Amino acid sequence: MHNDLILFRTPKGEEIAHSHGHEISSNHRRALIAVDGKTSVGALTKKVFWVSDVVGVLKELYTLGLIHDDVKTIQDATVTQSGGAGLLLKVQIIKIAKELLGNNAERIVKKIEDTEGTPEALEATILSCKKLIKLTINDDVADAFLARALLIIGR
Secondary structure, three states, X not given: OOOOOEOEEOHHHHHHHHOOOOOOOHHHHHHHHHOOOOOEHHHHHHHOOOOOOHHHHHHHHHHOOOEEOOHHHHHHOOOOOOOHXXXXXXXXXHHHHHHHHHHXXXXXXXXXXXXXXXXXXXXXXXXXXXXXHHHHOOHHHHHHHHHHHHHHHOO
């Protein structure tokens, strides 16, 4: 696995991470819980030092279909709006913000990360972000952000 690769939990991975069952070993569960859709493999190897052979465990979780590196693949799966899907929506909106705002995206990204993952909460945050972008950058960028972000959440 490449050190810059960002991993996401699949719906099945979300379910197992939040359950108290014994589907996977405790070592695997600790690694699965650490996968957050933001942290690279390289950072995970340093972050979860208590997991033995982090890269090997991540490869096994990948093989089991509990984690993945392609947001599109996960989004196409059947998921609920809470849990994994909310995180995926946030990741896609953050990607739009970074694309449109570049170095000025930090405040917008923080607002999105701090928001609940439901479409309703994201919509309210997106509207708030639009106002902030309009005030700090310009109307065209704010409108582009709003249109693209609302499309992501299906509004």
